[in-house]
Amino acid sequence: MRNFISLKDVENVQELVNEGIRQKKAPFAEQALGKNKTIGLIFFNQSLRTRLSTQKAAENLGMNVMIMNVGQDSWQLEMEDGVIMNGDKAEHVKEAAAVIGSYCNIIAVRAFAGLQDRAADYREIVMEKFRQYAGVPIVNLESATRHPCQSLADLITIEECKKVERPKVVLTWLPHFKPLPQAVANSFCEWVNQTDYEFVITHPQGYELAPEFAGNAPIIYDQNEALKGADFVYGKNWSSYTSYGQVLTQDPSWMITQEKMALTNNGLFMHCLPVRRNLKVTDWVLDNQSVVIQQAANRQWSAQAVLKHILKEL
Amino acid sequence: MRNFISLKDVENVQELVNEGIRQKKAPFAEQALGKNKTIGLIFFNQSLRTRLSTQKAAENLGMNVMIMNVGQDSWQLEMEDGVIMNGDKAEHVKEAAAVIGSYCNIIAVRAFAGLQDRAADYREIVMEKFRQYAGVPIVNLESATRHPCQSLADLITIEECKKVERPKVVLTWLPHFKPLPQAVANSFCEWVNQTDYEFVITHPQGYELAPEFAGNAPIIYDQNEALKGADFVYGKNWSSYTSYGQVLTQDPSWMITQEKMALTNNGLFMHCLPVRRNLKVTDWVLDNQSVVIQQAANRQWSAQAVLKHILKEL
Amino acid sequence: MRNFISLKDVENVQELVNEGIRQKKAPFAEQALGKNKTIGLIFFNQSLRTRLSTQKAAENLGMNVMIMNVGQDSWQLEMEDGVIMNGDKAEHVKEAAAVIGSYCNIIAVRAFAGLQDRAADYREIVMEKFRQYAGVPIVNLESATRHPCQSLADLITIEECKKVERPKVVLTWLPHFKPLPQAVANSFCEWVNQTDYEFVITHPQGYELAPEFAGNAPIIYDQNEALKGADFVYGKNWSSYTSYGQVLTQDPSWMITQEKMALTNNGLFMHCLPVRRNLKVTDWVLDNQSVVIQQAANRQWSAQAVLKHILKEL
Structure with a gap:
């Protein structure tokens, strides 16, 4: 599997369900798999279960975890192309995603719907920009229209x-x-x-x-x-x-x-x-x-x- | 020791003092003890020493550490039973404690006194709810009435x-x-x-x-x-x-x-x-x-x- | 190298450039060096690249990483000596730096210029106080006048x-x-x-x-x-x-x-x-x-x- 942004990224759902049940039985069996691999958890919104369960799962697999709250730990990110960036967003996702991708083997992103503009939300702009620019696999930790985990x-x-x-x-x-x-x-x-x-x-x-x-x-x-x-x-x-x-x-x-x-x-x-x-x-x-x-x-x-x-x- | 919420949880204070002095002499001697074990540090309030010293101590013992600032990383938590949750608290501690407990082997919690309602503060509602619902040991990182660490x-x-x-x-x-x-x-x-x-x-x-x-x-x-x-x-x-x-x-x-x-x-x-x-x-x-x-x-x-x-x- | 606050701390710049190029080729070759060593990343300001790249580099070298946003995770710090601390800063850097230094082998600090008082900014008060009181090496993650990383x-x-x-x-x-x-x-x-x-x-x-x-x-x-x-x-x-x-x-x-x-x-x-x-x-x-x-x-x-x-x- 390359990304996990939506169901479309999954070849075999039943096999993934079975994999989850297997991992539950032997949580630490595959720590070699994640050795010297790093996941970045990037939060545009608050989280409790998603934050902790993803960190835990990654560490069970031997990975290192880096967590960043956008706009709190870091600056706000611009998502639209071609704009003159003279507002409150200091960095464009084109740079941010590529840079984070240079430090991480996997990037997991949470970015809720704005609920103002249906077309924008349903275009899944944040996930798509990260997929386009990060250069590494993207995991959806709840996007505008989906929550596949x-x-x-x-x-x-x-x-x-x-x-x-x-x-x-x-x-x-x-x-x-x-x-x-x-x-x-x-x-x-x-x-x-x-x-x-x-x-x-x-x-x-x-x-x-x-x-x-x-x-x-x-x-x-x-x-x-x-x-x-x-x-x-x-x-x-x-x-x-x-x-x-x-x-x-x-x-x-x-x-x-x-x-x-x-x-x-x-x-x-x-x-x-x-x-x-x-x-x-x-x-x-x-x-x-x-x-x-x-x-x-x-x-x-x-x-x-x-x-x-x-x-x-x- | 099951919990460390107050002195009442300690069988032998002198032995615990001696243990601290022993750990100081050999900080990394027992890393096998915490292998594949995770502690969640849950902060309802700010912290400097408690945050860093508890993380460090846990890592010295080989544990993984997950940190969450309530209301900042996550939503606010409701502590009272039986209420209609139509205010600014999106999650009840009954769920939150049980869920965090499902990801962590130990949960450490900081929650200061509100200083508005003495009876409520001295009931130690946050510690008691976590003790009741988490299903794993609770460590007090300063509660309404105590700071045993x-x-x-x-x-x-x-x-x-x-x-x-x-x-x-x-x-x-x-x-x-x-x-x-x-x-x-x-x-x-x-x-x-x-x-x-x-x-x-x-x-x-x-x-x-x-x-x-x-x-x-x-x-x-x-x-x-x-x-x-x-x-x-x-x-x-x-x-x-x-x-x-x-x-x-x-x-x-x-x-x-x-x-x-x-x-x-x-x-x-x-x-x-x-x-x-x-x-x-x-x-x-x-x-x-x-x-x-x-x-x-x-x-x-x-x-x-x-x-x-x-x-x-x- | 004891500190990395400015170019003055570097004996041989070319050698440090070469070291960077070597690390890039073999990122995980020296993990024994950082084993049981901890770096504290202390942020007085927001960060994206610096936060993630420093955490990643430290983990590549086998270190543990503790991150703290000052004023958010912890209280605000007083930098001036001799003042009566009756304002919004609850802790003096004399204590904070020494305490963090007692938990960490290296402290890395980001603290931007205030841009109000040139003499104060160019005195590099935050870096100098940490250097003076922490008792461990200090890395500059962008200070008032420099960004050597x-x-x-x-x-x-x-x-x-x-x-x-x-x-x-x-x-x-x-x-x-x-x-x-x-x-x-x-x-x-x-x-x-x-x-x-x-x-x-x-x-x-x-x-x-x-x-x-x-x-x-x-x-x-x-x-x-x-x-x-x-x-x-x-x-x-x-x-x-x-x-x-x-x-x-x-x-x-x-x-x-x-x-x-x-x-x-x-x-x-x-x-x-x-x-x-x-x-x-x-x-x-x-x-x-x-x-x-x-x-x-x-x-x-x-x-x-x-x-x-x-x-x-x-």
Whole structure:
């Protein structure tokens, strides 16, 4: 594997899921692979799980890790070509990516959607510039439209927890007062759509995801209907794609509760975290019928599977 | 040792002091102990000595170190149970501690007192939540009411410097314009109270420490009287415990000067640092009759003793 | 080598340049040298290249690295002696440097010029205090008046790229709207002035550098005249030294363009980065006739040469 920016970079998803499960069983078995190799973790946005799990996975594989918060440790970066740089951005990504690439064997980047300009966000300008200029493999630590390290951890978790061969997986929108990116939901759809799980999406009218991500998954606007018989309830808030970046409703009836979970097939609640308790999902659900901690813990093995596959081809 | 949150976690203080002194003599002798083990250093507040000495101690023992500034690298964390999380805290400590615990073998946490709500501070909510949810040992890097890594380094320093078997140790309040936590003073009392040193506390009226920390140590409100014959003068400012978090006086006559030190038995000035020169203690004292650098340097060995004892029982 | 604060600390510049070129060829050949040695990277200002290249170089040599952003990770530091510390600086450099020195074998410090008080900046107070109090070697990661790690990388780059034995090197001022320090320009002059390159400085009237740095290099106020036949065009903006810290002009005709480069001997554009495109130099020059990425990449080898020479004498 050369890059891990989206699902398109993955030859064999099932093999990557299996690799994650193997790494979990023997975390330190391949430390020679990363010896004298360095990964740079470049954060344009805050992070908890991604920061720690990627650092840990890289060190498990014997790598050195360098971390930089853009705009805090370093200056802000200009992403647009051809501009006169007379604003607050002191360096162009053309130089920054190439320079970081000269110090690192792999660069991993987090850069959220701005949610102002849909075309710009969906062009994935930060990832694409790094891919273009860094000269080394790029790992997506959540970009404007995708979060593939999360999606891989999600699939690992479902594989570990599923009780039937072909579980019913429901992606449900959750209420929130702030506009959040579509990246996690997009990416989850993209990855689940290539499994043979039964997959259903539920959200209020106006929250339809981009067609290239939602694919052919059925959309059911009645949450209760969608949840019936679910083995996994994947909750996430996102802002509108069609009315881009807007919060169209905060309808609290979309919060996942014990009553909602009673509609499922003794289903397990999943969420990428961080999750706002009693706003998106109740304490009871998180404390009694969820796998969110296992899912977050699997971020370590998802990252380790990805880094191993990239290291092997360096 | 399972945790190192307070003195109560320590079976044998003298043995831990001796361990610190042993680690100082052979810093790299036990690197196998920490191999493939990771410590997470989680900072809710700024740090210089604690950050660097704990990282160094962990690396001396062969560990990997991951550092996270909460609210800067990551989001803010909610500590209260049962709340509707619709404010500025995006993640609950229940999830955060468990997730960090899934990546780390030990978690070390710094979280100062808020100084607004005494009951909340003295409940030690952050340490207790991490202890409850992390699933791995917790090390206190200064909490609302204690700073045990500092106290252990203080005892190591006194043991190294004492000229009599049972030195006279005086804890003296120092003036400051800002309200500071009681943690260092509390912790110093807690640790010294279980030695057989002669221990005296001096501070202005209204600055009495919590009884569970001050214990039976005599309080002398006349600083000059208290300093007489002291072998060690441990200076620290703290805000009022009884009028919680308030600055009752900034009386400059409490500053430690050459004249004050002349009252002692050629005593040595100690302070946990940072110290404001010529506000709390004069240049002359720091530059001529103090062991503050040795004391800070011993933070490395205090941390290393603690981590070794925890690693041995992992 | 004991310290690397300025050129004065270097016995043999040519040997250090050669060491950089050797390290580039065999980056991991001397990992035993840094085993159980720790470098502290202390940043009073932002950094991209310096942060990452120094960390990488140290790890290539087997060292452990601890990084601290002053005022962000830790408190602000007081630099002046004898003051009553009742402001926003909680710790004095006397303590901070000594304490950091107790945890580290080498300390590397970045602290830019304040540009308010020329005498203070040119006294190099931060570097000198660290040199005085740390008790371990100090590496300058850009100080008020110098950036020697950059200058060494610059010489390595010129040595790698030069087509004649004695190339013509032109240092040219570039336009910018913000007042920037003189450090990079000063340091470049200081280092080039001890080579036998043909060296010319060009800038608008009023931008004369301090005589101790400019030395005897000819100043040509006509940029076009200066560029004629240049093999290397080293661009940099700096604020006025004589009207200290002021922006006297932003004259856009000083921007380096394809037309300007046509005056040279097929010269190569150099810049320490970050560089503001189309303000200081055009896209065309950076994308077609520059070695800025190679120059930045050489920061790794410049740092590694410096650290190796210091480690050898520890």
